[in-house]
Amino acid sequence: MSLKVKIVGVILILLLILLYRSIEKLDAYTSRDSYCISCHVHTVADESWKKSTHYIAQTGQEIHCVDCHLPPKESSEYSQSKIKAGSKDLYTYYFKDHAKINWKEKSEIKNAVRFTPKSSCVNCHQNLFPFELSEKGKKAHLYYRRNEDKLYCINCHSGVGHGGRKATYEQNISFMKRKNDENKEVYSDSAILKRFENYIETIPGSSVSFEMIAIPAGSFEMKIYPDNDMERKPVSQKTIKLASFFMAEVELTWDAYRAFLTDVESEGRSQELEANDVDAISGATPPWGDPSQGWGMGQRPAISMTWQAATMYCKWLSKKTGKIYRLPTEAEWEYACGASMDWDSEESNRRVIYRDNSIGKTELPVNMKANALGLVNMLGNVKEFCSDWYAENPFRNKMDSVLTNPKGPAKGKERVVRGGSFRSKKKQVRSDYRESTQHDEWLKTDPQMPKSIWWYSDCRDVGFRLVCEWEGE
Amino acid sequence: METKKNKRREFLKNAGSIGLFCALGTAGLLQCENRKERDYNYPPLLKKAPDGSLLKAGLIGCGYRGTGAALNFLNAGSNLQITALGDVFKDRVEMCNSQLKERKDIEVPEEKCFVGFDAFEKVIDSGVDVVILATPPNFRPEHLAACVKAGKHVFIEKPIAVDPVGVRSVMISGERAEAMGLSIVTGTIKRHQKDYIETFRQVVKGEIGDIVSANSYYNVGKLWHKNPRAEWSEMEAMIRDWVNWCWLSGDHIVEQNVHNLDTVNWFVGKHPVKAVGFGSRQRRLTGNQYDMFGVDFLYDNDVHYHSMCRQINGCQNNVSDLIRGSEGYTNCQNTIYRNDSSVKWIFDYGNEDQELDISPFDQEHVDWVTAIRTGKPVNETQAIAESTMTGIMGRVSAYTGKEVTWEEMMNSDLYLSPKHYHFGQVDVDKAVPIPGL
Numbered sequence: 051m052s053l054k055v056k057i058v059g060v061i062l063i064l065l066l067i068l069l070y071r072s073i074e075k076l077d078a079y080t081s082r083d084s085y086c087i088s089c090h091v092h093t094v095a096d097e098s099w100k101k102s103t104h105y106i107a108q109t110g111q112e113i114h115c116v117d118c119h120l121p122p123k124e125s126s127e128y129s130q131s132k133i134k135a136g137s138k139d140l141y142t143y144y145f146k147d148h149a150k151i152n153w154k155e156k157s158e159i160k161n162a163v164r165f166t167p168k169s170s171c172v173n174c175h176q177n178l179f180p181f182e183l184s185e186k187g188k189k190a191h192l193y194y195r196r197n198e199d200k201l202y203c204i205n206c207h208s209g210v211g212h213g214g215r216k217a218t219y220e221q222n223i224s225f226m227k228r229k230n231d232e233n234k235e236v237y238s239d240s241a242i243l244k245r246f247e248n249y250i251e252t253i254p255g256s257s258v259s260f261e262m263i264a265i266p267a268g269s270f271e272m273k274i275y276p277d278n279d280m281e282r283k284p285v286s287q288k289t290i291k292l293a294s295f296f297m298a299e300v301e302l303t304w305d306a307y308r309a310f311l312t313d314v315e316s317e318g319r320s321q322e323l324e325a326n327d328v329d330a331i332s333g334a335t336p337p338w339g340d341p342s343q344g345w346g347m348g349q350r351p352a353i354s355m356t357w358q359a360a361t362m363y364c365k366w367l368s369k370k371t372g373k374i375y376r377l378p379t380e381a382e383w384e385y386a387c388g389a390s391m392d393w394d395s396e397e398s399n400r401r402v403i404y405r406d407n408s409i410g411k412t413e414l415p416v417n418m419k420a421n422a423l424g425l426v427n428m429l430g431n432v433k434e435f436c437s438d439w440y441a442e443n444p445f446r447n448k449m450d451s452v453l454t455n456p457k458g459p460a461k462g463k464e465r466v467v468r469g470g471s472f473r474s475k476k477k478q479v480r481s482d483y484r485e486s487t488q489h490d491e492w493l494k495t496d497p498q499m500p501k502s503i504w505w506y507s508d509c510r511d512v513g514f515r516l517v518c519e520w521e522g523e
Numbered sequence: 524m525e526t527k528k529n530k531r532r533e534f535l536k537n538a539g540s541i542g543l544f545c546a547l548g549t550a551g552l553l554q555c556e557n558r559k560e561r562d563y564n565y566p567p568l569l570k571k572a573p574d575g576s577l578l579k580a581g582l583i584g585c586g587y588r589g590t591g592a593a594l595n596f597l598n599a600g601s602n603l604q605i606t607a608l609g610d611v612f613k614d615r616v617e618m619c620n621s622q623l624k625e626r627k628d629i630e631v632p633e634e635k636c637f638v639g640f641d642a643f644e645k646v647i648d649s650g651v652d653v654v655i656l657a658t659p660p661n662f663r664p665e666h667l668a669a670c671v672k673a674g675k676h677v678f679i680e681k682p683i684a685v686d687p688v689g690v691r692s693v694m695i696s697g698e699r700a701e702a703m704g705l706s707i708v709t710g711t712i713k714r715h716q717k718d719y720i721e722t723f724r725q726v727v728k729g730e731i732g733d734i735v736s737a738n739s740y741y742n743v744g745k746l747w748h749k750n751p752r753a754e755w756s757e758m759e760a761m762i763r764d765w766v767n768w769c770w771l772s773g774d775h776i777v778e779q780n781v782h783n784l785d786t787v788n789w790f791v792g793k794h795p796v797k798a799v800g801f802g803s804r805q806r807r808l809t810g811n812q813y814d815m816f817g818v819d820f821l822y823d824n825d826v827h828y829h830s831m832c833r834q835i836n837g838c839q840n841n842v843s844d845l846i847r848g849s850e851g852y853t854n855c856q857n858t859i860y861r862n863d864s865s866v867k868w869i870f871d872y873g874n875e876d877q878e879l880d881i882s883p884f885d886q887e888h889v890d891w892v893t894a895i896r897t898g899k900p901v902n903e904t905q906a907i908a909e910s911t912m913t914g915i916m917g918r919v920s921a922y923t924g925k926e927v928t929w930e931e932m933m934n935s936d937l938y939l940s941p942k943h944y945h946f947g948q949v950d951v952d953k954a955v956p957i958p959g960l
Binding site for chain 2 (some may be wrong): 176177178179181188189192193195196498
C-alpha cells in the first residue's frame with residue numbers, strides 16, 4: 051500500500067470521527083429542552099409542563115422534552131423520529147401561522163399518541179405493578195397488559211406531561227353526587243301541552259328548564275350517499291313524510307342530564323361493592339373518570355353518555371313529565387336540521403362549532419344563530435344520537451318511494467349519530483352527513499367488566515337532543 | 524437513565540442510521556419489522572442443572588406432590604438443599620421429612636419445620652433462596668405473592684388458583700417477578716418434555732397447517748376421598764379431602780384437566796374466548812365437585828376445542844390430546860399424522876421403551892435451577908394463569924349451564940375461599956352446583 055493511500059485513509063478516518071463527533075454534539079444540542087422551546091411556539095405547553103409530574107419527577111429525576119416526545123435513544127426509531135419531528139417543527143416554525151395552530155386538538159389522545167411514543171413511557175415505567183399500586187391500578191394495568199395492541203399509556207394517563215390536572219382513574223362516584231344550586235327555584239310541575247306551539251319544559255323536582263320547538267309536519271327528500279360522498283349518485287333517495295313533533299332548541303345540557311343522574315343515583319349501584327344484588331340495574335352507575343373533561347358543565351351540552359343511557363334518560367323524563375320524550379329518528383333529525391347552506395366561514399362561525407373554530411372542546415349554546423326552525427347547534431358542537439340502528443343504506447329493503455315516519459332498520463350493531471361535533475371537519479357538518487356510534491372504540495379504555503353501559507370512556511363529543519311526541523289536539 | 528456506558532455504541536448506531544436515513548432519503552423505508560413467526564421460549568432441557576452455589580429451598584405444602592417435588596428438586600443437580608418445610612398439618616411435615624431422610628438422607632431440623640396457616644411466611648423468612656409451592660391450589664396466589672415480595676424464585680405446582688381473583692393475583696405476581704428477574708416455573712410438565720416440545724416445533728413449522736380444531740381427554744378413575752372424623756374440625760376435614768372440594772382444588776376440570784387445557788392453549792398459541800360446558804356428579808362420596816365435564820371452548824378465530832374429563836372408576840380411560848390442522852393432525856405428544864391418518868413424523872426417543880431419558884418431573888426442576896444459575900430467568904406464570912383461567916371458565920359454564928366469556932372471567936370477582944383460615948366451621952358455599960338456575 052502506498053504512502054498516499056495510507057495518508058488518505060487516515061484523513062478519511064479522522065474525518066469520519068470528526069463527523070461522528072459533530073453528529074453526537076448536534077444530537078445532544080438539539081435534545082436540550084431550551085432548544086425545543088426556542089423553536090416551539092407553544093408557551094402554554096412549556097408552562098403546563100413545568101407544573102406537571104414530568105418536569106421534575108417524584109424521584110427527583112429531571113425529565114426532558116425528548117424523553118417523552120421521541121422514542122428511547124436506544125431504539126432504532128430514535129434517529130428517524132428525531133429527524134422527522136425536527137423537520138416538521140422547522141417547517142411549521144417558518145411556514146405556518148402559529149396563531150392558527152389548534153393546540154387543544156393536538157393534545158387529544160388520538161393526535162397526542164403520534165408524538166408521545168408508548169415505548170418512551172415504558173422505557174422509564176418498566177414495572178407496571180409496583181407493590182404500592184392500588185387494587186384499581188392493578189386491575190387497570192392488567193387490562194392494559196391484555197390489550198396492549200389497542201391501548202396507549204396516555205389513554206388513561208393523559209395530562210401527566212403537561213398541566214396539573216389530575217386525571218381520575220376510577221369510578222367517579224362524586225360525579226353523581228353534585229346537587230342543584232339551592233338558590234334556584236325547584237319546579238314542582240312539568241309544562242302542560244295544549245297547543246302545538248313552542249313550550250318551556252320544566253323538570254319537576256329540579257330547577258332545570260329548556261325550550262322545546264314545535265316542528266310542523268311536512269316532507270323532504272332524504273338521500274343516502276355512498277361513503278358520505280355527496281359528489282356521487284345517492285344509493286337511495288326517498289320522500290319522507292313526517293308527523294308534527296317537538297324538538298329541543300339546544301343539545302341536552304349537563305344541568306338537565308345531572309337532574310337525571312342525581313335522581314336515579316340512589317337506585318343505582320354507585321357503591322357497587324356494598325350491594326350484592328345483581329338484578330336489573332335501575333340507575334346510572336358512576337362514570338369512569340370525568341366525562342365533563344373539566345370543560346365545565348351547566349348549560350354546556352352533556353357528553354359521553356352511551357346511547358342506552360340517553361334512551362334511559364328519555365324514559366325517565368317521560369315518566370317525570372307525563373309526555374313521550376325520545377331520541378329523534380334519523381329522518382326527523384335531518385328534516386329538522388334543514389338543508390345545509392353553502393355558508394361562508396363567517397356565517398359558519400355564527401352557526402356551527404366545528405374543527406376550524408372550536409378550541410378542541412364543546413361550547414355553550416349562546417350567541418349561536420338558530421336555523422330556520424329555531425334550533426341551535428344542530429350542526430357541530432356535539433354529535434347527536436338518533437334512535438335508529440345504523441345501516442349504510444337504511445332504505446335497502448324499502449320499495450316505496452314515499453316513506454312515512456321511518457324508524458330505520460330493525461336490527462343493527464351501531465346507532466346513528468348526526469350533525470358532527472366540535473372535532474368535525476367542515477364537510478362533516480352537513481345535514482346529510484351520516485355517522486354511527488363506535489361502540490368498541492368508544493369503550494376502549496374502560497377497564498370495568500362488564501364495560502359501562504352508561505358512559506363511553508373514549509368519546510367526548512357525543513350527546514343528544516330530545517324529541518317530544520305530539521299526539522294531536 | 525443509564526445511557527452513558529453505552530454511549531459510544533449507541534452513537535455509532537445512531538450515526539449509522541442517520542447515514543442510512545440520508546442515503547435513502549425517506550422515512551418509511553427503515554421499518555423492516557416482520558415478526559409473524561411465533562416466538563417461544565424453548566427450555567434448554569439439560570440433563571442436569573449446571574453447578575453453582577448452594578440453593579436452599581423451602582417446601583410449602585408437604586403432601587404427596589410436595590414431597591415428590593422436593594425429591595425432584597434434589598435430583599436436579601448438585602448443591603441443592605431442602606432447608607425448610609411448611610404445612611398446615613404436623614403429620615404431613617413429619618411424613619415428608621421422613622421420606623427425605625429415607626430417600627435423600629436429608630433431615631430438616633425441627634426449628635425449620637413450620638405448621639399452621641402461617642407456615643408459608645415462616646418458610647419464606649427462614650433464609651431460603653427458592654420456594655416450592657405444592658399446597659392445594661387455592662392457597663397458591665397468596666403464597667406466590669408473598670414469595671415474589673420476598674424476592675424468591677418459585678416452583679409453583681399447577682393449577683395456580685381456583686377462581687378469577689386468584690388468577691389475577693398470580694398474573695400480577697408474575698409481572699412483578701418478571702420485573703425483578705425471578706424465575707417462576709410451573710408444574711405443567713408437558714412443556715418440559717422433549718417429545719411434546721419437538722412435536723410443538725413441528726406444528727409451529729406448519730406441519731399440520733392451520734389449526735382447525737382440538738379435542739382432549741382426561742378420563743381417569745377416582746383419585747381418593749377422606750371421610751370426616753370426629754376429632755377433625757370442618758376445616759381440617761375439608762383440607763384433608765381437598766381433591767373433592769371446589770374451593771380448595773378448583774374441581775378436577777381445573778386441578779387435573781389443566782394439563783390438557785395448557786397443552787391445547789400452548790399449541791393453538793392463545794386462550795379461548797368463550798366456553799359452553801356441562802357436567803354432573805353421580806359417584807363422589809364427599810365434597811361438592813362434579814365427576815365429569817364436557818366443555819366446548821371457542822378460540823377467537825372460530826376454532827372449537829372440545830375438552831372432556833372424568834374421574835370415575837370402571838369406565839373407559841383416556842388421557843390424550845388431538846389437534847387437527849388443515850393439513851394433518853397431531854397427538855401433541857410425539858406424532859404428526861397426515862389427513863389420511865398415515866404418519867408424517869414421529870419423535871425419536873432413541874430407545875425401545877419409547878421413554879424420555881429424564882423424568883419430566885425432574886426435568887422441570889432441572890430447567891428451573893438452570894434458569895436461576897445461568898441468570899436467564901424463566902417465567903411461566905402467564906401461561907399457567909391463562910390455562911387455569913380456561914379451566915375456571917369451563918367449570919363456571921358447566922356449573923351454571925350458561926355461556927361464559929373470557930372477559931367475564933378476567934373481570935369476575937368470584938372468590939371461593941373463606942375470608943379467614945382457621946380450624947373450625949368453614950364459611951364457604953358447600954352445595955353441589957345446579958345448572959340452569
